[in-house]
Amino acid sequence: MREASIWREKVADFAASRIALFGLALLLLIVLAALGAPWFSMQNPYDLAQLDIMDARLPPGSIGAEGQTFLIGSDEQGRDLWSAILYGLRISLGVGVISTLIAVSLGLAVGLIAAYRGGRWDSVIMRVVDIQLSFPAILIALILLAVLGQGVGKIIAALVTVQWAYYARTVRGAALAEMSKDYIAAAQGLALSPARIVFNHLLPNCLPPLIVVASVQVAHAIALEATLSFLGLGLPITEPSLGLLIANGYQYLLSGKYWVSFFPGVALLLTILSINLVADQLRDVLNPRLAK
Amino acid sequence: MLVLLAMSVLVFVGVYLIGNPIDILISSQADQAERERAIVALGLDKSIWSQYGSFAVGALTGDLGKSFAHGVPALELIMTRMPATLELALSAMVIAVGLGIPLGLIAGLKPDGFIGKTIMAASILGFSLPTFWVGLMLIMLFAVFLGWLPSNGRGETVDLFGVPVSFLTPDGLLHLILPAVNLALFKLSLLIRLTRAGVREAMAMEYVKFARAKGLSNARIVGVHVLKNIMIPIVTVIGLEFGSVVAFAVVTESVFAWPGMGKLLLDSINVLDRPVIVAYLLIIVSLFVFINLLVDLAYSALDPRVRLADAGAH
Numbered sequence: 001m002r003e004a005s006i007w008r009e010k011v012a013d014f015a016a017s018r019i020a021l022f023g024l025a026l027l028l029l030i031v032l033a034a035l036g037a038p039w040f041s042m043q044n045p046y047d048l049a050q051l052d053i054m055d056a057r058l059p060p061g062s063i064g065a066e067g068q069t070f071l072i073g074s075d076e077q078g079r080d081l082w083s084a085i086l087y088g089l090r091i092s093l094g095v096g097v098i099s100t101l102i103a104v105s106l107g108l109a110v111g112l113i114a115a116y117r118g119g120r121w122d123s124v125i126m127r128v129v130d131i132q133l134s135f136p137a138i139l140i141a142l143i144l145l146a147v148l149g150q151g152v153g154k155i156i157a158a159l160v161t162v163q164w165a166y167y168a169r170t171v172r173g174a175a176l177a178e179m180s181k182d183y184i185a186a187a188q189g190l191a192l193s194p195a196r197i198v199f200n201h202l203l204p205n206c207l208p209p210l211i212v213v214a215s216v217q218v219a220h221a222i223a224l225e226a227t228l229s230f231l232g233l234g235l236p237i238t239e240p241s242l243g244l245l246i247a248n249g250y251q252y253l254l255s256g257k258y259w260v261s262f263f264p265g266v267a268l269l270l271t272i273l274s275i276n277l278v279a280d281q282l283r284d285v286l287n288p289r290l291a292k
Numbered sequence: 293m294l295v296l297l298a299m300s301v302l303v304f305v306g307v308y309l310i311g312n313p314i315d316i317l318i319s320s321q322a323d324q325a326e327r328e329r330a331i332v333a334l335g336l337d338k339s340i341w342s343q344y345g346s347f348a349v350g351a352l353t354g355d356l357g358k359s360f361a362h363g364v365p366a367l368e369l370i371m372t373r374m375p376a377t378l379e380l381a382l383s384a385m386v387i388a389v390g391l392g393i394p395l396g397l398i399a400g401l402k403p404d405g406f407i408g409k410t411i412m413a414a415s416i417l418g419f420s421l422p423t424f425w426v427g428l429m430l431i432m433l434f435a436v437f438l439g440w441l442p443s444n445g446r447g448e449t450v451d452l453f454g455v456p457v458s459f460l461t462p463d464g465l466l467h468l469i470l471p472a473v474n475l476a477l478f479k480l481s482l483l484i485r486l487t488r489a490g491v492r493e494a495m496a497m498e499y500v501k502f503a504r505a506k507g508l509s510n511a512r513i514v515g516v517h518v519l520k521n522i523m524i525p526i527v528t529v530i531g532l533e534f535g536s537v538v539a540f541a542v543v544t545e546s547v548f549a550w551p552g553m554g555k556l557l558l559d560s561i562n563v564l565d566r567p568v569i570v571a572y573l574l575i576i577v578s579l580f581v582f583i584n585l586l587v588d589l590a591y592s593a594l595d596p597r598v599r600l601a602d603a604g605a606h
Contacts, residue, residue, distance in 0.1 A: 136536035
């Protein structure tokens with residue numbers, strides 16, 4: 001009962017910011033559009049049979065050879081950009097979310113081990129974390145992908161490698177703070193098994209800071225994936241994320257055909273922006289230091 | 293030092309596994325004999341450990357191997373590209389610091405005012421904009437549609453102490469504007485947020501109330517007391533972010549065809565030019581170690597507590 005009212009309070013706090021609610025609505029809309037891509041687009045942009053080369057590089061609002069309207073134009077293969085963006089969003093969001101989930105689990109496990117075991121475990125793990133965090137994410141990802149090559153699995157592996165250390169550090173910090181509290185001592189006094197203490201008592205209390213970091217990191221992961229794909233090191237051409245769509249338009253930019261790069265970029269921007277707006281408010285709501 | 297060694301082994305073995313650079317470097321018309329000759333000439337016939345051994349011995353004497361693709365020493369190749377990258381990164385940092393701290397101060401002092409809110413909204417936007425896409429849009433707007441600024445290369449350079457720089461010639465400066473602004477944008481948002489948070493915390497402190505009670509002017513309170521106290525996290529971030537700006541220059545350089553070492557790294561990855569990739573990493577790692585050292589030194593200059601703690605430890 002008390003549990004529920006605490007969460008209701010948090011939800012009310014979150015809803016107090018209109019801009020955060022706007023971000024949440026925008027995010028839901030984007031996720032919905034990505035999930036329902038086949039229903040909201042006029043063609044499957046990667047079924048070559050549905051493309052007509054005569055429709056290539058049409059400006060926004062053009063009517064195609066078969067009478068269809070290209071709302072925001074088409075790319076160099078006559079692909080409807082709106083459809084391509086929806087399908088691209090699916091891949092961008094999917095890669096971002098999956099890599100974050102894996103990295104969160106990994107970081108959670110490693111961080112809890114470091115905090116609970118302490119001693120040598122702690123110092124070795126935190127040394128690795130410190131070294132890794134002293135290098136920019138993009139550099140690590142670039143080198144990893146240069147080594148691994150292209151592919152969805154590989155870019156997820158690279159994004160996980162880049163991210164896990166943030167979570168490990170966050171969880172360790174939170175867990176250390178929690179472990180000095182009385183309820184853990186009480187649980188230990190009751191001779192509960194370490195597994196039960198860690199999973200039932202420690203872990204739930206480490207989640208709020210983890211959620212805050214993860215919400216910011218999803219946006220970073222999506223941006224990083226787009227950047228790597230833009231540089232030609234991320235996803236292969238068969239799985240075109242937003243970054244690749246933007247890269248495709250690069251060569252036409254100088255001749256004034258702006259839409260091929262512009263609109264996928266707007267989609268990417270709105271995605272990252274909506275996540276950041278939600279994350280910003282989450283941080284304020286879940287941060288005990290700012291609690292009134 | 294250990295970090296350097298570990299990184300060099302990791303990267304060397306990793307890069308070794310990517311694939312055979314011979315397939316990319318030699319034209320497909322080359323016959324078998326030519327192929328063999330090239331393999332021996334590049335030292336690719338030896339085992340990975342003997343390759344690493346000769347690399348490590350060379351590295352200790354400052355020789356990081358020869359570029360497969362360009363035939364010149366990798367270190368020299370990177371050094372000729374480095375000034376361009378450093379110039380770009382420094383210009384970006386100057387823009388980010390020069391605008392970020394004042395804007396953050398304003399937003400922190402008047403968090404609920406219209407200007408403060410506008411600055412914060414803009415910084416969230418700056419945080420969310422993907423750097424490479426902003427670069428493309430800057431090119432589109434200022435180079436293609438308006439035609440005010442050039443979109444690629446460094447323009448005319450002059451030598452300053454034997455190092456070619458762009459910012460001293462009018463043409464070079466014009467070339468520098470777009471990439472520097474592009475690279476600065478993300479750090480600018482970061483600095484605004486950091487300064488704002490620092491100011492808001494500091495303004496609630498006892499020493500600010502005390503200074504008020506003493507009758508000091510607002511300008512003096514903010515300019516001397518608050519600023520001094522928020523400088524420590526800001527200096528850390530500026531120092532550490534400089535390294536990340538150098539790394540992130542890879543993106544900006546490839547958008548604006550800026551001939552720096554980031555562009556060189558990308559090109560080298562594409563042709564599997566191993567010595568250049570390895571050399572780039574070693575140089576970047578050294579740069580990071582050096583920057584961390586500088587940040588530590590800046591710390592003790594700014595914060596008497598750090599000095600005292602050090603003195604007490606000895």
